[in-house]
Each structure stands twice: as C-alpha cells, then as structure tokens.
Amino acid sequence: MNTLSGQISNIEVNGSLALVTTKIHDVPFTAIVIENPETAPHLQVGNTINVLFKETEVIIAIGNPENISLQNKITGTIIQLEKGALLSKLTIGTAIGNIVSIITTKAVQQLHIEKGTTVTAMIKTNEILLSQ
C-alpha cells in the first residue's frame, strides 16, 4: 500500500458522496468516498490525513498525458525495477516521496522502462482510500 500524508484542502459534498482533495506538499490528490463530514468527522479542511492506494492501481505513462480522465498524476524517476515473469514492480522517486507501482512486465518492455526513466504515475480518484 502506498501511503502519503497531507492536508485536506477542499471537500465537495453531494449527498453521501464527497470528493476530497488532499495536498501532499503542493501536489493535490483527489479521492471520491462514500462519506461526508457528518459521517466521518475527521473530514475537515486543514486536517492531516493519509492518502492510501494499492501498488496495483498505479498506472504508468511516459511523458505527461494531458487528455486523460485521471485526476491524480505525479512525475518521477524510476529508482528501482524488479522484473518478474508476468509482473514487475517499479519504485518511482517523486517530489512527494517514493511511489510503488505494479504493472505487467510486458508493459515495462513496451514502454522501454528502465532505471532512470522519467514516468508519470497516475491513480484513479475512486482507488484512493483516506485514513486518519
């Protein structure tokens, strides 16, 4: 599990859903959750919160894709690459700390990813968990 800590900077509530933006240093991460400040009192602008996402949910691109629905994007450099037969584990050094991604080895080959490659790591809004 990738775990990053930040401060809640914005909460948009509609019914029982909320879109929560957390700033990790200056990088915003948005998460959609079935919570609101009433059901989860820790959801308050300014509060410190952990942003969690599974390694297998981190999408990798070369360059910075602009026309894409993914809201959470961070660029970084591959600092470690472990290749398995089918799956590979990428450790990406970014401005907000290391992020681990697990993608297929085939994808690693297609994108010519090696140690030192600059990549963009992306996570869907609904894959991000918030935890106190």
Add this chain to the structure above:
Amino acid sequence: MIQLSLHKTLHTANGNMLLDIQLKLEPGEFITLYGESGAGKTSTLRILAGLLAADRGKIIVNDTVWLDTDTKINLKPQQRRVGFVFQDYALFTNMTVRKNLEYALERNQDNSIIEELIDMVELGELQHRKPNTLSGGQQQRVALARALVQRPEILLLDEPLSSLDTKMRIKLQDYILKVHRQYKLTTLLVSHDVGEILKLSDTVHVLEKGKITRSGTPAEIFTAHQMSAKFRFTGEVIAIQPEEIVYIVTVLIGTNVVKIIAQQSEIIDLKIGDTVMVASKAFNPVIQKVI
C-alpha cells in the same frame, strides 16, 4: 434507556478486583463487552440479571428500578425482564425441545409465543426431540428461543457461540440478529470473536480489570485507523504464498475463502492464524444476482 451503575469487589485468581461499571444502553442497541478473561464481563451480566448481588449500584430499565442499593430495591431474577443464554445450553435433557420452551412460560402466559419462536428459529422439525439428540448449534437455538419465551426487554448472551464451529456460529449469529431486530431487544453480548462483534454490535465497550476503558463502534475499536473503505471484512490468514514479486494471502472470512495480493512490506508482520482486516473501496467490487 437502561442505566447501570455497579460496584462490586470480585475475588479473582489474582486477588481482589473492583468492578466499577457505568453504562447507558439505548433501547434496541446491540452492545458487546470485550476484554480478557476475568475483566468482569460475565459478572456484569450476572448482576444485571439479578444472579449476582452488587455491593452498591443502581439499575434502571425504562424508568423501572430493578436495583437501588440505597433504597434497598432489588428485583428478583424472575421479576427482571431478562433473557440469558450461556455458553453451555443448560437445557432440560429429559424434556423435548417444545417442553423446554413451554417450561419457561410464566403462569397464565399465552402460549402462542412458543409457536412463534419455533418458527422464528426454525425448530419445527426438531420440536419433539430431546436436546441430547441435537447438534450443538441446534441446542443453542433452543436455548436462544427459551430465553425469549417471557418476552424479555434485555437479552444477555455470555459467549453463546464460542463452543460452536465457524459454520454453525455464523448461522446462529444470523438468528441472534433476527430476534434482536424482530423483538426490538436491547442485547448485551460477551464475545472474544472480533468478526462476530463487527457483524453484530452497534457499540463495543472494552473492559479491563473491572473498568470500561474504551467505548465506540466496532470499527473504531478494532481497526487502528478510520478508513474510507466500505467493503471491509475481518478474517483469519490461512496461507501466504510468494508469487513473482508479490504475495498471495489467503484469508478465511466466515466460511468464504478470499485471496488478496500483497506486497512484501504488508506481509512482514503477518503469519498464518492472524486476524486481519481486508478492505477495499465500495467502487471496486462487482455485484451480480445469484440465480
């Protein structure tokens, strides 16, 4: 509303311990007392039922005083509207299932409740059998039905399922929830089984050495963090298998076996037999009607 304020010095294997409990229970609430053996959970239930005398205390149940040591009010166990289920079924072995239930009727009580309870916990086919011909789970169902014959306001469950296997336990949990809701009971459970507590209770009180040290929802008590995961279960690790660069962790949740992909950093402290929380966001699971 049920208000309890109890003081009693208990003589335990480790010397004397002061039981000092203040509790408020809302009508219809399902409450669990959780804690180590000897923390005072069973004693609390027994004092509430009138089976054990408090040194000092008050019990007020919906404006009726059951106990007030200051004014020397102390209702007898049979005057308190309490149903009690213990770990051992304590059924009369010489009577049929039906007779066991009928024996619990109050004088002049309408016996239609017997039929209703037999239906409720599905004892129809077993009603003419003697308890010793039944499985543990079936006997506990009889004990649960018997505890409800007098239409209690409060149901006390003292580790009622701890001697049953997992499959039977889950079935009995469903029956307990069913009667709790149907009869709008206030239920007080003593249990060690975290999965069971998460499934059944609204509120958990943690008892340590005779005192309540923490209270909250089961999720607040048993998970280290508040997490925005709506797809969340507690289970037991039954296998951890390395596979390429990841690990496949097999977890038994109730009677279902699930598999989770984990990272090395996640399995470092994990061993077979550990209780774990498995969580995902509500957005991930797919749902499909079972035909």
